[in-house]
Amino acid sequence: xxxxxxxxxxxxxxxxxxxxxxxxxxxxxxxxxxxxxxxxxxxxxxxxxxxxxxxxxxxxxxxxxxxxxxxxxxxxxxxxxxxxxxxxxxxxxxxxxxxxxxxxxxxxxxxxxxxxxxxxxxxxxxxxxxxxxxxxxxxxxxxxxxxxxxxxxxxxxxxxxxxxxxxxxxxxxxxxxxxxxxxxxxxxxxxxxxxxxxxxxxxxxxxxxxxxxxxxxxxxxxxxxxxxxxxxxxxxxxxxxxxxxxxxxxxxxxxxxxxxxxxxxxxxxxxxxxxxxxxxxxxxxxxxxxxxxxxxxxxxxxxxxxxxxxxxxxxxxxxxxxxxxxxxxxxxxxxxxxxxxxxxxxxxxxxxxxxxxxxxxxxxxxxxxxxxxxxxxxxxxxxxxxxxxxxxxxxxxxxxxxxxxxxxxxxxxxxx
Ligand code: PGA
Ligand code: ZN
Numbered sequence: 001x002x003x004x005x006x007x008x009x010x011x012x013x014x015x016x017x018x019x020x021x022x023x024x025x026x027x028x029x030x031x032x033x034x035x036x037x038x039x040x041x042x043x044x045x046x047x048x049x050x051x052x053x054x055x056x057x058x059x060x061x062x063x064x065x066x067x068x069x070x071x072x073x074x075x076x077x078x079x080x081x082x083x084x085x086x087x088x089x090x091x092x093x094x095x096x097x098x099x100x101x102x103x104x105x106x107x108x109x110x111x112x113x114x115x116x117x118x119x120x121x122x123x124x125x126x127x128x129x130x131x132x133x134x135x136x137x138x139x140x141x142x143x144x145x146x147x148x149x150x151x152x153x154x155x156x157x158x159x160x161x162x163x164x165x166x167x168x169x170x171x172x173x174x175x176x177x178x179x180x181x182x183x184x185x186x187x188x189x190x191x192x193x194x195x196x197x198x199x200x201x202x203x204x205x206x207x208x209x210x211x212x213x214x215x216x217x218x219x220x221x222x223x224x225x226x227x228x229x230x231x232x233x234x235x236x237x238x239x240x241x242x243x244x245x246x247x248x249x250x251x252x253x254x255x256x257x258x259x260x261x262x263x264x265x266x267x268x269x270x271x272x273x274x275x276x277x278x279x280x281x282x283x284x285x286x287x288x289x290x291x292x293x294x295x296x297x298x299x300x301x302x303x304x305x306x307x308x309x310x311x312x313x314x315x316x317x318x319x320x321x322x323x324x325x326x327x328x329x330x331x332x333x334x335x336x337x338x339x340x341x342x343x344x345x346x347x348x349x350x351x352x353x354x355x356x357x358x359x360x361x362x363x364x365x366x367x368x369x370x371x372x373x374x375x376x377x378x379x380x381x382x383x384x385x386x387x388x389x390x391x392x393x394x395x396x397x398x399x400x401x402x403x404x405x406x407x408x409x410x411x412x413x414x415x416x
Contacts, residue, residue: 001025002079002118005111007068009061012036012372013400014206017049017061019106020374021068023114025081027121032113032378034106034343035370038154038206039246041296043322045346046097048104064104071103072111081118084134088112088347105346112347113378127378131385135352142175143367143383143391144168145405146240146289147182149189149227150212150220151205151395152259153244155371159215159260163244164207165224166392168288171236176409181233182396189227196223206371208395215260217241217277221285240289241281245274246317249295271301275308282310291339291366292317303334312337312364321345323354330361337364340388342379355386366390373400377407384408 004024010033012018020033036047048064050056075090091111095103120130132140147167152160167185172178193202193212201212214220221239228237248258254274257263269277271294281287291314294301299318306313315335319325321344329335338358342351358365367383369392383391391408394401 002076002081002115005068005073005076005114007065007107007110009065010374012374013398014372016059016372017056018372018374019061019064019068019104019110021110021114023081023111023118025118025122027118030114030117030121031376032110032117033374033376034110034113035374035376036106036343036372037341037370038372039244039317041317041320043320043325044099044344045105045109046099046101047106047343048101061104061106064107067103067107068111072107076111076115080122081115082122082130084112084116084119085349087115088349092347100346105343109343109346112349113376116348116378127381128384131348131352131382132387134348135356135386137385137387139387140384141387141389142408143389144170144172145175145178145182145408146366146390146392147186147396148207148209148392148394149186149224151207151209152211152220153242153247155207156205156209156211158205158211158213159257160211160217160220161215161248161254161256161258162217162241163247164209164242165217165220166240166242167224167228168238168240168390169233169236170238170288171233179396179405179409181231181237182405184231185224185227185233185237186396188230189223192223192226192230204395204397207369208398208401215257217281221281221287225285235286238286238288240291240312241287242291242314242316244292244317245294246292246296249298271298275301275305278305279308279310287311289314289337291315296320299328299332299334303332306334306336314339314364314366316341316368321351321354323350323357326354326357326363330357330363335363337366337390339366339368339392341368341370342382343370348382351382352386355388364389366392369393369401369404375400375403377403380404380407
């Protein structure tokens with residue numbers, strides 16, 4: 001049974017406070033911490049911050065920590081950690097608000113994850129196996145990783161409007177091989193950027209992707225194409241893009257030069273122009289997946305673009321891991337894959353439910369990190385246990401990103 005729960009404030013990969021918790025049972029101590037992102041939409045569960053501008057610029061999480069140490073702890077002590085739905089529902093009931101604003105989704109999720117780890121230990125099974133048991137998933141697979149190699153948008157200080165250009169080592173036969181392919185491409189890309197622009201252009205963005213001061217997507221894709229060419233992997237590596245188009249949507253137009261100083265003002269695109277550009281990218285480069293191609297409220301164009309069937313269309317800002325928005329996407333056949341950000345929903349149980357909802361409608365699922373991460377590798381086990389098939393956890397570089405990829409390598413499904 002759960003004997004003690006003790007939370008504290010730690011700093012995430014950006015140096016911003018977040019919540020960490022130690023949950024104790026007779027089997028030992030189980031630690032979990034939660035990430036946070038740059039986007040915090042209206043439909044996301046609440047990332048509770050103190051808001052005192054004089055402390056950590058308003059970002060401290062001492063209220064969330066206190067909620068764990070007092071209210072949540074009192075409610076959960078004595079519970080069986082293997083009963084994930086009961087634990088999560090006890091916290092949901094205690095919070096009583098739709099978006100977990102009372103206790104904070106950061107407080108609730110930290111405890112939910114720690115309890116899940118304790119549940120696996122109680123059963124003496126690997127974490128991914130425990131997650132598979134809770135969800136009823138039997139067809140376990142290791143995910144294809146989406147490595148961020150070029151960063152832009154809100155995640156980097158360069159001129160690139162789009163947020164990420166990623167590689168998918170789809171031709172790898174094992175996860176370790178995918179990781180090797182990602183690492184080799186990353187280092188070849190570093191050499192390509194150094195030769196072309198100089199070593200000072202090899203700085204990285206928040207997810208560890210290189211952030212050379214390019215402003216066009218094609219420039220980024222050409223750099224990547226050259227790097228992939230040098231690896232010799234050729235068509236065993238495909239490309240995915242996270243446009244995060246809401247970041248540079250102005251009214252009904254997209255400002256591709258949003259981050260460019262003294263810009264020409266000529267680069268405003270309509271949604272139709274964007275569709276033409278996506279078609280071109282998918283035919284000229286091995287682009288097989290595009291995330292958030294339009295503004296998060298532009299359901300119509302997402303639907304139209306998906307209907308063309310040229311690539312996987314992932315809903316991140318569009319869906320916000322919110323069951324009502326996923327339902328709408330299913331009904332309207334808009335995007336065809338869900339980006340699962342566990343902290344946007346706030347408990348392991350609800351994350352399992354949205355994955356089930358998406359899969360039942362034949363949507364793909366990409367388990368995702370956030371830009372502000374910790375070294376907690378829970379999402380790796382989650383992606384294996386729920387067989388989401390894809391994981392996006394940043395570059396094959398930086399400790400908080402590698403914590404996930406290295407953990408995925410460890411989950412040896414064939415030994416189950
Ligand atoms: P975020 O970015 O964590 O800043 O929201 C991740 C993503 O857009 O996929
Ligand atoms: Zn995204």
